Amino acid sequence: MKDLRIVFMGTPDFAVTILKKLIEDKYNVVGVITAPDKPAGRGRKLNQSAVKKYALTQDLPILQPTNLKSEDFLAELKALNADLQIVVAFRMLPTVVWKMPKEGTFNLHASLLPEYRGAAPINWAIINGETKTGVTTFFIDDKIDTGEIILKSEIEIKEDEIVGELHDRLMYLGADLVTKTVDLISSGEVKTTKQPELEKKAAPKLFPHNCKVDWTKPVSEIYNHIRGLNPYPAAWTNIKNGENEISAKIYGVDKEFSDHNLKVGTIVTSKKELKVAVKDGYLIINEIKLSGKKMLDIPSLLNGYTFEKDAIML
Structure with a gap:
């Protein structure tokens, strides 16, 4: 055989x-x-x-x-x-x-x-x-x-x-x-099945435009988008932090469902946590890579990087 x-x-x-x-x-x-x-x-x-x-x-x-x-x-x-x-x-x-x-x-x-x-x-x-x-x-x-x-x-x-x-x-x-x-x-025993011509769900090539995070979407969709690109090519976002705007790639995440009055994209931090407000809760970020830097877990990032009160992901 x-x-x-x-x-x-x-x-x-x-x-x-x-x-x-x-x-x-x-x-x-x-x-x-x-x-x-x-x-x-x-x-x-x-x-x-x-x-x-x-x-x-x-x-x-x-x-x-x-x-x-x-x-x-x-x-x-x-x-x-x-x-x-x-x-x-x-x-x-x-x-x-x-x-x-x-x-x-x-x-x-x-x-x-x-x-x-x-x-x-x-x-x-x-x-x-x-x-x-x-x-x-x-x-x-x-x-x-x-x-x-x-x-x-x-x-x-x-x-x-x-x-x-x-x-x-x-x-x-x-x-x-x-x-x-x-x-x-x-x-000599192979039997085949003809595919239907109509395409149901497509899998187009990944480019920067379809890897960018859309923070207006529900938290579950954002969570799926990021894990579907982790580790490659990685989901990305722009961050406005005070007068500075940088890009970042996002890797490990969790989701939290809750009510809040924050603007979509608002960054909320504590000593060891970074989360982003979305319309039905928060996306919790566990690993991130700021442009020009290495990937870090959030406690390590917050040990040396400060987000302003009005910092937002765009």
Whole structure:
């Protein structure tokens, strides 16, 4: 059952866990496709993708195309003679690539499709207050995350779970689902389910504008928004403190429901607590990173930083 020649395509840590599971379970991975090395840091030193770093430790053939339609890349890919391609957190593939193997190309997506098609499904599931999510394998077609579904696996989202924690749980769940999917395909017993064309809830890419905290929203929505971006890319806000205005990233939070007469965004502090007034209570901030500073818990921050009486989050 594990004789299929597999080409694996992926880039970040999430994909490494799936590739590692395939290697450790003795699947026949004959090549890895990942992103080109990119300059990073002050020295602009070339940085390898997480998948490349792992593939090198396993002596796997590695291709790093800048153009997925280039004749040279297509010739190298064809030479790997793959029966099956597996895609995890990679780029959109041209038709000539995903149609190449005889058994097709399938993708692992971190949502219960057709919900949360797009670039940031784990984040948006938490941001939108979902209580469950999961992973889906599907055969790639010519659109994004719309192909026929092979398998799904579901888990609950904990009420206080942050996206970093959920990411890791889905990563391991996904690794198991990928190997089950390969086994189905290799046995010739795979059956697929067509997705409905209409998109229900989307998972668009995260940009600064949709990571900014909207303090006019109910406390539960703000709480979900912040934990859905913790630790990356992190929710942010502007703070007006006296004559100064700075930006800050917010990490650990709690919520408090109560009545008050304070203006939305008003900062309330004590010796060890910082909370922000919203329309139905307070958002309690436990960890924050002021612009140009390191992340601190609130007692540490308040030990060296003072908020004026009229300080407000904008």
